[in-house]
Amino acid sequence: MARQLDPATRNALVERVRFYRDLGLTEFYRRPVDAAMMAAEPEVLPLEATPIAADAASPDSQPNIFAEEPAIAARKSISAPPEIAAAVSAEDRVAALQMIRDEIGDCTRCALHKGRNKLVFADGDPNARLMFVGEGPGADEDAQGLPFVGKAGQLLNNMIAAMGLKREQVYIANVVKCRPPGNRTPEPDEANTCTPFLFRQIDVVRPQVLVALGATAATYLLGHRQPLAGLRGRVHPFRGMQLIVTYHPAFLLRDPRQKKEAWADLQIAMKELGLSKAASSR
DSSP states (O other), rough: OOOOOHHHHHHHHHHHHHHHHHHHTTOOOOOOOOHHHHHHHHOOOOOOGOOOOOTTTOOTOOOOSSSSSOOOOTTTTOOOOOOOOOOGGGGGGGHHHHHHHHHHHHSSSSSGGGGOOOOOOOOOOOOOOOEESSOOOHHHHHHTTTTSOHHHHHHHHHHHHHHHOOOGGSSSEESOOOOOOGGGGHHHHHHHHHHHHHHHHHHOOOOOEEEEEEEHHHHHTTTTTOOOOHHHSEEEEEEEEEEEEEEEEEHHHOOGGGHHHHHHHHHHHHHHHOOOGGGGGO
16 A cells, blocks of 8 residues: 655655656656646645745745846945955864854844844855855745745755755855845845855855855855846856856746756756766656
């Protein structure tokens, strides 16, 4: 008799299978997928099937990214990336990151702290070969104090799994560490205040590959504005690492048609990491 899955596990499996199917991946199946399972509607709609209108999206779901380009005021400057810090040994990275977190403290350096519930520092492996940088916390992240734990985070988890990795094997952070009001794009003064700490985190972890999720992350990591279309599809040398730019998961929730484009970007990262396409079948 086939083992019965609990509803939460079943919904997660349906969502994962549909995400892979959107990417055109089929070879990851170890055995045929139950057709009845795929045909049935889960109790919670899969992320890519959830109807969220841009003008009616809840501000408590994920960052407010409805298009490729965030509204970063051209008249406001973006701070140049700081000099690369000295390398930290693998065994000292946990302590080094904790020192950065301690220095940030109960931060009041910019106005974002006024609406903050919890500061969101980072999550993942300090010795990760792959790091993701997003824009900023949403409501779920602000409540839990961890990055990418809402709907966009579930999609990011699927993207990581498609690469043949687990979330615990990567490192995840954001441009700003406090939730902007209404999940708006961070103002330059807010992002410029936070990014020195982000660069210090990056220099401690020193991943082989860093993936910028969305135009805001790409802008503040590279230190200049450029349309996302001009940044995707290639590798950018970055502080002795390889930087790859792709869409933010929140954007993919609103335009699932771009998932294949995002998958193409992640395959560039996989190539740099020496991960084979077969790894996505694990």
